[in-house]
Amino acid sequence: xxxxxxxxxxxxxxxxxxxxxxxxxxxxxxxxxxxxxxxxxxxxxxxxxxxxxxxxxxxxxxxxxxxxxxxxxxxxxxxxxxxxxxxxxxxxxxxxxxxxxxxxxxxxxxxxxxxxxxxxxxxxxxxxxxxxxxxxxxxxxxxxxxxxxxxxxxxxxxxxxxxxxxxxxxxxxxxxxxxxxxxxxxxxxxxxxxxxxxxxxxxxxxxxxxxxxxxxxxxxxxxxxxxxxxxxxxxxxxxxxxxxxxxxxxxxx
Amino acid sequence: xxxxxxxxxxxxxxxxxxxxxxxxxxxxxxxxxxxxxxxxxxxxxxxxxxxxxxxxxxxxxxxxxxxxxxxxxxxxxxxxxxxxxxxxxxxxxxxxxxxxxxxxxxxxxxxxxxxxxxxxxxxxxxxxxxxxxxxxxxxxxxxxxxxxxxxxxxxxxxxxxxxxxxxxxxxxxxxxxxxxxxxxxxxxxxxxxxxxxxxxxxxxxxxxxxxxxxxxxxxxxxxxxxxxxxxxxxxxxxxxxxxxxxxxxxxxxxxxxxxxxxxxxxxxxxxxxxxxxxxxxxxxxxxxxxxxxxxxxxxxxxxxxxxxxxxxxxxxxxxxxxxxxxxxxxxxxxxxxxxxxxxxxxxxxxxxxxxxxxxxxxxxxxxxxxxxxxxxxxx
Numbered sequence: 001x002x003x004x005x006x007x008x009x010x011x012x013x014x015x016x017x018x019x020x021x022x023x024x025x026x027x028x029x030x031x032x033x034x035x036x037x038x039x040x041x042x043x044x045x046x047x048x049x050x051x052x053x054x055x056x057x058x059x060x061x062x063x064x065x066x067x068x069x070x071x072x073x074x075x076x077x078x079x080x081x082x083x084x085x086x087x088x089x090x091x092x093x094x095x096x097x098x099x100x101x102x103x104x105x106x107x108x109x110x111x112x113x114x115x116x117x118x119x120x121x122x123x124x125x126x127x128x129x130x131x132x133x134x135x136x137x138x139x140x141x142x143x144x145x146x147x148x149x150x151x152x153x154x155x156x157x158x159x160x161x162x163x164x165x166x167x168x169x170x171x172x173x174x175x176x177x178x179x180x181x182x183x184x185x186x187x188x189x190x191x192x193x194x195x196x197x198x199x200x201x202x203x204x205x206x207x208x209x210x211x212x213x214x215x216x217x218x219x220x221x222x223x224x225x226x227x228x229x230x231x232x233x234x235x236x237x238x239x240x241x242x243x244x245x246x247x248x249x250x251x252x253x
Numbered sequence: 254x255x256x257x258x259x260x261x262x263x264x265x266x267x268x269x270x271x272x273x274x275x276x277x278x279x280x281x282x283x284x285x286x287x288x289x290x291x292x293x294x295x296x297x298x299x300x301x302x303x304x305x306x307x308x309x310x311x312x313x314x315x316x317x318x319x320x321x322x323x324x325x326x327x328x329x330x331x332x333x334x335x336x337x338x339x340x341x342x343x344x345x346x347x348x349x350x351x352x353x354x355x356x357x358x359x360x361x362x363x364x365x366x367x368x369x370x371x372x373x374x375x376x377x378x379x380x381x382x383x384x385x386x387x388x389x390x391x392x393x394x395x396x397x398x399x400x401x402x403x404x405x406x407x408x409x410x411x412x413x414x415x416x417x418x419x420x421x422x423x424x425x426x427x428x429x430x431x432x433x434x435x436x437x438x439x440x441x442x443x444x445x446x447x448x449x450x451x452x453x454x455x456x457x458x459x460x461x462x463x464x465x466x467x468x469x470x471x472x473x474x475x476x477x478x479x480x481x482x483x484x485x486x487x488x489x490x491x492x493x494x495x496x497x498x499x500x501x502x503x504x505x506x507x508x509x510x511x512x513x514x515x516x517x518x519x520x521x522x523x524x525x526x527x528x529x530x531x532x533x534x535x536x537x538x539x540x541x542x543x544x545x546x547x548x549x550x551x552x553x554x555x556x557x558x559x560x561x562x563x564x565x566x567x568x569x570x571x572x573x574x575x576x577x578x579x580x581x582x583x584x585x586x587x588x589x590x591x592x593x594x595x596x597x598x599x600x601x602x603x604x605x606x607x608x609x610x611x612x613x614x615x616x617x618x619x620x621x622x623x624x625x626x627x628x629x630x631x632x
Binding site for chain 2: 031033066068071072075186187188189190192193196
């Protein structure tokens with residue numbers, strides 16, 4: 001089974017972000033990390049590839065930097081990576097991103113595409129479904145478990161508010177996985193060393209047949225307002241009732 | 254991060270893996286293990302699987318070959334667990350194996366390295382004796398040759414991983430008095446005539462099993478002699494250089510953790526109606542702490558870089574151990590002071606750091622011995 005996994009390099013969430021004063025885009029440091037949520041998709045892909053003697057190709061759109069984030073995923077065991085790094089893609093909206101990823105996936109060939117549900121830095125949460133549409137394959141979303149059915153179809157447990165649905169599709173198909181779907185393996189020392197000789201193809205927009213157009217600009221950025229002081233409920237023996245009423249008012253119970 | 258002169262992208266990837274592993278599998282359990290005075294043996298195997306345990310050892314014996322800074326990364330990240338004892342026991346192979354790797358025969362390497370590097374067996378170093386720690390040349394455990402065996406008699410103490418090690422690299426007297434009569438023997442735990450104490454109760458390093466070892470007509474195969482007979486002293490002294498670097502690195506991380514805890518605490522905790530961070534007396538104290546951490550770390554890295562180049566750094570690494578442990582003495586002391594009563598409570602990290610730190614200016618050669626070494630070289 002040929003598996004493509006959409007992964008993203010993001011600035012390390014543990015270090016402070018910097019915004020470009022003119023464009024308001026996040027300044028991309030040379031050192032980026034693999035988006036933590038992508039580790040789950042990579043792990044699912046590796047397990048399925050191991051079961052089917054298949055291959056795992058990472059597909060990404062981001063400034064390459066020193067490729068540390070991509071190398072983390074290669075060190076976990078993926079076979080190769082394709083990264084689309086093009087200055088004209090800066091500030092792309094989700095549809096452009098989806099076109100680029102779909103183009104790169106199409107170019108590589110695939111039976112299964114795996115993605116996280118949303119990125120940690122962008123949070124649009126719509127790119128995987130757009131990719132599926134562009135590739136003209138079904139999309140199975142929010143998988144908390146992924147397995148192969150007897151006939152080679154992909155079967156998932158789709159997380160719902162009440163529990164889960166079992167959904168199945170023949171390949172080719174796209175699946176999005178939730179965090180916690182599997183326990184991702186560590187990039188081991190050996191894996192990190194082996195990753196150095198794995199192929200990483202760097203492509204431009206033209207290679208994936210996309211001509212980007214600027215569809216959005218950021219007008220202004222405002223700091224998050226400081227949190228307002230909470231309301232203190234004095235407990236005169238009836239404090240619980242007041243708290244219950246407050247919680248009902250904000251519709252959390 | 255970003256000491257680009259010392260750490261490459263490869264180092265940072267290993268650091269990331271080590272940090273993830275420590276965060277996921279050590280930190281959630283570390284308080285429990287500290288109180289229990291031990292940690293699961295399985296942790297050695299897990300560390301080996303990830304490639305952290307045997308960093309710096311050849312792949313043919315199951316290690317993860319890498320330069321000295323790869324080892325620095327592993328030591329630093331394990332030290333970030335905040336349990337000096339766990340780091341000491343998990344890392345005891347770094348003082349037990351180097352003499353075997355450097356002076357052992359191929360047969361000995363095959364016998365004593367792979368099962369330790371895979372985490373199945375635990376290795377420890379045994380030099381210090383109840384009658385004297387710093388005076389290595391005066392050690393009194395004897396090994397007398399009878400045919401194909403040595404008959405070993407004596408005792409060792411303060412041995413890290415002492416309670417559950419499977420093999421010990423032991424300094425013994427095979428010849429006359431002084432440093433020219435010392436050899437290294439690998440003694441396995443199941444050897445007849447070998448026994449060990451219960452874990453010694455210590456001020457700090459609680460998660461580490463520290464023991465006294467007894468050799469009572471212990472019969473050790475001659476095939477376990479590492480290097481030529483009576484040439485052990487040089488191997489021991491050489492081994493100390495790396496151990497002293499390791500202790501300096503651990504001192505730096507101990508101090509750094511204490512400083513970080515303080516920096517977070519002074520913004521939260523209020524006194525007399527304002528955060529502690531607003532008091533100049535504490536602001537300046539924190540600057541003193543941060544300065545020592547920074548200077549010590551940079552100097553230690555420089556020494557490591559020169560050691561990696563093969564330069565003689567006996568003077569410099571001794572200075573690094575003196576400086577870094579004095580810095581961590583200061584920083585951990587002040588950290589408890591800043592935390593006040595809470596800093597004296599076990600549930601606060603600075604309390605453990607303060608206790609764990611105390612051994613660093615003693616183990617691997619005391620500050621006083623370090624000063625003698627430096628004095629001999631500069632006077």
